[in-house]
Structures are given as structure tokens and as C-alpha cells.
Amino acid sequence: xxxxxxxxxxxxxxxxxxxxxxxxxxxxxxxxxxxxxxxxxxxxxxxxxxxxxxxxxxxxxxxxxx
Numbered sequence: 001x002x003x004x005x006x007x008x009x010x011x012x013x014x015x016x017x018x019x020x021x022x023x024x025x026x027x028x029x030x031x032x033x034x035x036x037x038x039x040x041x042x043x044x045x046x047x048x049x050x051x052x053x054x055x056x057x058x059x060x061x062x063x064x065x066x
Contacts, residue, residue, distance in 0.1 A: 001031040001042055017041040 005027055006012060012023050015037035022028050022037055029036040036042040 001029055001039065003027055003029050003039075015041055017045040 006022055006024050009024060011028075012021070013028075013035050014021050016034040017036055018041055020037040020041075022035070026037075029039055029042050031042050031046075034042075034045065036045065
């Protein structure tokens with residue numbers, strides 16, 4: 001994950017996890033194809049994604065998740 005400052009209006013966006021708007025001058029955190037307002041949002045997004053993948057794997061193999 002890398003941190004950068006939004007420098008142009010074309011880069012303005014919303015956090016991919018919480019929806020917080022980010023404008024010119026704001027710090028953003030970029031991880032793969034996602035942009036987050038903080039490292040905490042990026043971590044929570046990754047945790048949710050890992051949980052979703054575990055649930056998908058359990059459904060595929062019909063196994064219970066502890």
C-alpha cells in the first residue's frame with residue numbers, strides 16, 4: 001500500500017470502504033486498484049475481503065466456518 005497526496009481535481013474520489021470524499025490536498029492510501037482515506041480503512045477492507053473469501057471457500061466445499 002502506498003500513501004500519496006491528491007494533487008489534481010481529476011484524482012478526487014471517495015474511499016472504497018467508507019465513502020469518505022477525498023479532495024485536492026487530502027492524503028489517500030492506494031492498494032492495488034482501490035483507494036482509501038486511511039490505512040485503517042484499507043486494513044478493514046482487507047479483513048472483510050479475507051472473510052468473504054473464507055465464506056466462499058466454505059460454501060464451495062460445504063464446510064462449516066469456526
